[in-house]
Amino acid sequence: MITEIPVLEKKEPQPEVLEAVVVRFVGDSGDGMQLTGTQFTDTSAMFGNDIATFPNYPSEIRAPQGSLYGVSGFQVHIGSIEISTPGDNVDLLVAMNPAALKTNLYSVKPGHTIIVDTDAFTKKNLEKAGYTANPLHDGSLANYKVIEVDMTSLTKEALKDIEGLDNSAITRSKNMFSLGMIYWMYNRSTEHTIDFINKKFKYKPHLIEANTKVLNAGFYYAETLELIPNSYTISPAKMPQGTYRIIMGNTATAWGLLAASEKSGLELFLGSYPITPATDILHELVKHKHFGVKAFQAEDEIAGITSAIGAAFAGDLAVTTTSGPGLALKGEAIGLAVMMELPLVIINVQRGGPSTGLPTKTEQSDLLQAMWGRNGESPVIVIAASTPANCFNYAYEAARLALEHMTPVILLTDGYIANGSAPWKIKTVAEMPPIRNHKITLASENAHPYGRDEQTLARSWAVPGTPGLEHRVGGLEKDIVSGNVSHVPENHQKMTDLRAEKVRRVQQNIPDQKVEFASEGDLLVVGWGGTYGALYSAVKQMKREGYTTIGLAHFNYINPLPANTGELLGRFKKILVCELNAGQFASILKIHYGKLAFDQFNKVQGLPFANDELIQEFKKHV
């Protein structure tokens, strides 16, 4: 029999109101910290908070229990104010074992709270974490509020009457205990998580009972625990009206492609090979066979893109997804798509490089590879998403530009925004901009495979199956008029110029660059891609501190740059280009605007920018 589980909501005492809070859940990779984090996230989102999250997985799938390299984490930043990053330092750390404490203690703000499962602080686990003395007893945590909870024992106690649970099922549900505690501390209802548990274990009633019991046990425990002197709440944030959901960057990317497919009326083809951190896009798209999505897991990166090129030739909206090393492997085939002037979306979820580098960490160091990482003069459109939610918009935009300009588009995201999540005000396909394409039949005006759109210079798209337009494309240079193979020197010059001009003209089909906070002044902070949240909140803080002459220009369109870029840059006395690489976007700006001086702030640690380091840097320049 399942007893009716009450939904718990706190009545007393009145909680202290906070603007924002950063919570990090850390434990063994099998401890369920990702789940705990997402539950807290979803519950807070439904409460109306603005949110940003970031998971932190080890490269190992299931590293040995209790080891330092097996620690997995999930960080969530919730606020009644606008939240643009998952946060740097944390207000609350939930550490399920000594290794988790050891590897994450650095991030806890002094004076703030740490919850630990004391049952996990055994001699063996302390040794595995490299502690010579128990940090809970040696005074090393004196600067923090440490809440010691014998969570494993309490979980076992809560479950002692439920039949059919083995030891591992019992231990696995202790994450619910910590979640229950956090719900009490931050004045959140358990309702959403109880719904979730009911759905997840629909056919395993004993697990529904076990998980909800432990969740509620944690909630009650926090309520009665004198160690938690007060609790907090974060009021709903002011966000534009509408229907929202929490979305991960990679999911948003996949959905942007789905929307583009529906809007353009073209079937979606994905050719892809698994690679961290891009694989989740493949995982998402393989689910959607009901929309006719053809997601093809190829034998390697090269077949991933070449199959997409085949699909593009045959008239599909064709996409390939990868990360840095995969982009390197795809280079020759991207050149082929440039030469054949076919629409193709290439998505690179950047990670730390070079070589295998730091697969689970973030970086922006593939920008120049995207720009120029091919043989010959082979310009492509390069754009970048800058938040988890706008991965949707830029995936859609990549498809739109590829189809409207008949040329490959590289979309850059990165591990940070791809795995991060944030509220997304849901877009309907109807409200997305139209997408036209250049398909022709024999009845079309100027019906020739090498006919061109006068405005964009896009080549016509005569797809196999169309009677009367049989033609051959390929990697050899083609005659500008007939499309036949041509080795004529003047023709090669013309075609080279044409391919470059075609990409240049994309400028007429993209919006002007915006500048935020100040339209002219002393310092322009320049960024691109996934660093937007960090740069935005740092510049905002500067403004709050009275620095009103700092602007932020954060770029999503990189090749070509928006038409007003030069004029905009010129309005500021100093320009500081901030990137998670050694200065790649700065080098592009220097090529285009050589007369301007560019200062750089670069970081290549596999980590995002921290707020403090940005503020410190900005202050050096004003």
Added chain:
Amino acid sequence: MEPTAVPPYTFKDFASDQEVRWCPGCDDYVVLRAMQKALPEMNVRKEDVVFISGIGCSSRFPYYMDTYGMHSIHGRAPGVASGVKLANPALSVWVITGDGDSMAIGGNHLIHALRRNIDLNIVMFNNEIYGLTKGQFSPTSLLGQKTKSSPYGNTQPPFNPGELALGANARFFARIAGNSPKLISQVLVDAHKFKGTTLIEVLQNCVIFNDGCYDAITHKDVKEDKQIFLEHGKPMLFGKNREKGLVLRGLKLEVVTLGENGITEADILVHDANEKDPTLHGMLIRLEYPMATGVIRSFEDYTLEERENALTEQIKAKSSFTKTDDLFFSGETYEVK
């Protein structure tokens, strides 16, 4: 719309206006013409035919066909062709490749294409040499063969393309001499009819860098004695007067002569190309005398498209999603007022 009949084509309808630029005397001309003659037999519209090639002499082939075509990059034609076919399964998709293109730089794509069994036809021009780069050894060059990159003799043992194909679970494999245009056309038509990935190895003479490499097998004076052209359901007989045949002795194929030692036609093996078990096909593929040609293996299996379509239909029938908005607004959403 009622489908109209496929027009009565002749080989000329499939010849493009491009000047063919292979070396005079090259077997590639023979295959090109055999293909142009085979296509009108296939009951397929020319706008539905696509040739995808990689890089190498033979890979110029698509330019000479008045169909859709793509001269792609080195070794990657099977990937491109897979994408074309999956995007539009109504097309007749052909891969044109060589021994280097398909088994050196593109080896990975070849084996995975064969494993997946997408309805593609792969025509491999095997001349046992790199022609376009002017004479280096290839993955099928013989041990000891002197080439530009093996002046003292090749030390890398060769692949037998048929063995490689069987190892990759090929459902269809044919081998055919480059100087027998009619048989080439016949095998191409067979390959077209077969549902799944086919691999057709053409023993193609390179007049410049490896001239005569197949003379001992394909020369008109010896071909009937040195080759056995296999046909499904027919006894494995060869020789000018079809006086020789193959029998199985233990684990070996043996050549026998009718009338000698009491051998009659009833003792001769009958070719079963449709057999699932590839053991005998493998023995035929490895046979040096006589060299087995014709369709050696033709075992019908589900194609990848069929498996994918069945799954897609099943999922479509179950799904409540008809448009992406249904997905976007499904599950955990919340209102901000």
